[in-house]
Amino acid sequence: MSDMLGGADAGKPSLFEIVAQHKMGGLLEPALRHVTSVYAHRYPRYLVRVLNWHEEAYAALMLLVERHYLRNYGASFTEHFYGTKRVRTRTIGGDNSLTRADMWRSLAFLVGLPLAKSRLDQLYDRLSGGEAARLLGDAFAARDRPAEEAAEAGPAAGLRQRLASVRAVATRLFIRYYAHANFAYHAATLLYYVAYMFDRTDYNSPWLHILGLQVRRLSAADYRAMDARGPTTSSLAAPPNGTALRATRNLVARLLAGGLDALKALLPLSIFFYRFLEWWYRSDFHRKIQQAPVPPPPMPxxxxxxxxxxxxxxxxxxxxxxxxxxxxxxxxxxxxxxxxxxxxxxxxxxxxxxxxxxxxxxxxxxxxxx
Ligand SMILES: [Zn+2]
Structure with a gap:
């Protein structure tokens, strides 16, 4: 259906490619979390802190990864993985490649938005009393803390009281409207999917619409340009007469860039690893193998x-x-x-x-x- 309605535009990815991209993006985080938690059991001294701040650590990592891919390939990591790139809808002098500002705005939506949403989701869960409140209603919602400190006298206590009441109002508003905002978020995503499928819009998500960027398939010319440029050498063209310090910095940068390019293979592999572990622990297969052998009977x-x-x-x-x-x-x-x-x-x-x-x-x- 996607291809039938997509019309004559060969550069427009089908909805299936877009959904696959988004799905893969959603899988990276739990896969990495799983791998980290497996190793945190083994090396708790270094990794437990990473695990506790997993979302921030993941965001920092993705900031590095997405910046690299946006700068060198004009696409997010998953978009590049599926052979697509971002282009400006409004061209500047016939050139529709990303500007620096586009890159940073893209990063805000690729990394900042998911982190903020995950944090807000957690906050909402905590304030609203979690699953019980959602299933059983307001009776199980967390109560506001009783204003015991109000008994104190003095201007400081008055200020504190006013702050507390402002906080209570903010909490109540947040609880009331966050669910609606969340619904709007998901509804907008779905709406753009449907509109995209019926070729009513060129943007596959509301965020890209805000940014004024489209996702397009890489053309043969794009691949040729990428080959000509070599693997991520754009920022590494250092003059040969540099100092030792500059040479070292160059080497580190090149190693880092090489590592980030290798992620193309590594991150999908970690997804397969995660999926495999999931299957392994859910199936009876591992239990059959790990079953303790029956101890031999004692000597007569x-x-x-x-x-x-x-x-x-x-x-x-x-x-x-x-x-x-x-x-x-x-x-x-x-x-x-x-x-x-x-x-x-x-x-x-x-x-x-x-x-x-x-x-x-x-x-x-x-x-x-x-
Ligand atoms: Zn006897």
Missing amino acids: PRPHPDGLAVPEDQSLCPICEKPRTNPAMAPSGYVFCYPCIHRHVAGAGTCPVTLARTRPADIRKLYTDA
Whole structure:
């Protein structure tokens, strides 16, 4: 449908490509969080702090990554991964490539907006009492803190009281309107998807509309230009007569740029790793493999050649050779009548069958007749 309605514009990516891009962007964060948490268990000293500030750490990382890709390829990381780039809707002198300002505005929407939204979501969860409030209504919502400090006198207390009441009002407004804002956010995204699919707009998201940028497929000319430029050398064309410091800085920059280009392969791999772990822990497969082996049975006790012979009929007592009454076991594992074995052990201090050293206290009463 997307292709039928897309019309003659070959440079316009289909909705499926756009949705795939957005989905991939959403998967990167949990994948990295999972990998970090796995390693935080192993190296808690360094990584627990990263895990606690995961969203900020992720935003900082993505700022680096997205800046690199926007500067060198004119696209966000996922857009470049799917062979698309951002272009200006309004060209400046026939050139529609991104300006510096476009790049920074793009970064604000690519990195800042998701971070802010995630933080606000958490705040809303905390203030509104979380799942319980959402499912069961206002009765379970978190109450405003009682204004105990109001009892104090003096101008400082008055100011504090006024601040507290302002805060309470702000909290109430936030709780009331955030859900609506959230709804509007998702509705706008969906609306743009539908409009994009029916070719009513060239922007696949409201943010791109605000920025005045479109996402277009890379053309053959784009690929040729990229090849000619080589891998991310735009900022590295340093003169050969630089100082040692500049040479070092150049090397570090080149290594960093190389690493960021390698992310093209690494980040999708981490998604597959994450998906694999998810499947692994959800399926029964790993439980079958990890099942603890059944411990081998203990060695059977060996009758001593000089000891009593064990009767063929296992229900007989080896000492009196009659059916056992009141069965009791020596530590060797053989079972006798309690009076017989007690009398023997008290006298000889050994098990009558194996001649192993045995004390009367070692005899165990059996409550289920063996
Ligand atoms: Zn007996």
